[in-house]
Amino acid sequence: NAGVTQTPKFQVLKTGQSMTLQCAQDMNHEYMSWYRQDPGMGLRLIHYSVGAGITDQGEVPNGYNVSRSTTEDFPLRLLSAAPSQTSVYFCASSYSIGSYEQYFGPGTRLTVT
Amino acid sequence: AQSVTQLDSQVPVFEEAPVELRCNYSSSVSVYLFWYVQYPNQGLQLLLKYLSGSTLVKGINGFEAEFNKSQTSFHLRKPSVHISDTAEYFCAVNSGYSTLTFGKGTMLLVSP
Numbered sequence: 259n260a261g262v263t264q265t266p267k268f269q270v271l272k273t274g275q276s277m278t279l280q281c282a283q284d285m286n287h288e289y290m291s292w293y294r295q296d297p298g299m300g301l302r303l304i305h306y307s308v309g310a311g312i313t314d315q316g317e318v319p320n321g322y323n324v325s326r327s328t329t330e331d332f333p334l335r336l337l338s339a340a341p342s343q344t345s346v347y348f349c350a351s352s353y354s355i356g357s358y359e360q361y362f363g364p365g366t367r368l369t370v371t
Numbered sequence: 372a373q374s375v376t377q378l379d380s381q382v383p384v385f386e387e388a389p390v391e392l393r394c395n396y397s398s399s400v401s402v403y404l405f406w407y408v409q410y411p412n413q414g415l416q417l418l419l420k421y422l423s424g425s426t427l428v429k430g431i432n433g434f435e436a437e438f439n440k441s442q443t444s445f446h447l448r449k450p451s452v453h454i455s456d457t458a459e460y461f462c463a464v465n466s467g468y469s470t471l472t473f474g475k476g477t478m479l480l481v482s483p
């Protein structure tokens with residue numbers, strides 16, 4: 259199993275550009291989520307999904323969009339990038355409700371200039 | 372709502388010394404607690420977890436943690452650290468729908 263994979267590893271965007279961060283898992287996990295990590299802030303939840311076709315907002319959802327058309331994939335879209343979205347983004351998955359152990363991807367480091 | 376407080380942002384320690392990284396939580400639901408480690412420029416790796424049962428939990432790399440319900444704490448300990456333990460450590464608590472609420476992290480700095 260590859261586990262949780264994320265692409266790209268690094269990305270530089272200009273303010274106002276849009277892009278999609280890709281996340282895929284091959285463990286047949288129902289639950290997937292996106293976190294952002296900022297220095298001194300820990301990880302904060304952006305959006306999560308409890309299964310294909312079902313998504314919901316986390317703590318910091320503004321400026322981000324998600325969809326989940328398959329169990330395997332959970333892309334995160336930045337609609338109009340802002341410097342405040344400069345961060346490291348982690349995708350995670352877990353098996354089911356009640357199984358809170360998160361399996362993390364390697365992260366995407368995003369810089370918005 | 373759930374919250375996690377990691378009381379130290381940095382903990383410097385000498386190699387082979389013991390270390391304790393402190394974590395306090397607040398939760399209104401049944402508690403599941405986790406410690407993750409992040410080595411420089413890498414993702415997060417699970418060190419250990421408390422779901423139920425024994426309050427003393429052993430994890431990888433010689434780390435252990437004790438769940439204390441009365442003090443709402445889940446402190447991480449290692450009796451003798453190595454240079455390779457230098458990393459950032461995150462405490463987390465379950466926050467619904469298989470998501471976690473994380474603390475702000477503690478940087479463990481091990482020097483010779």
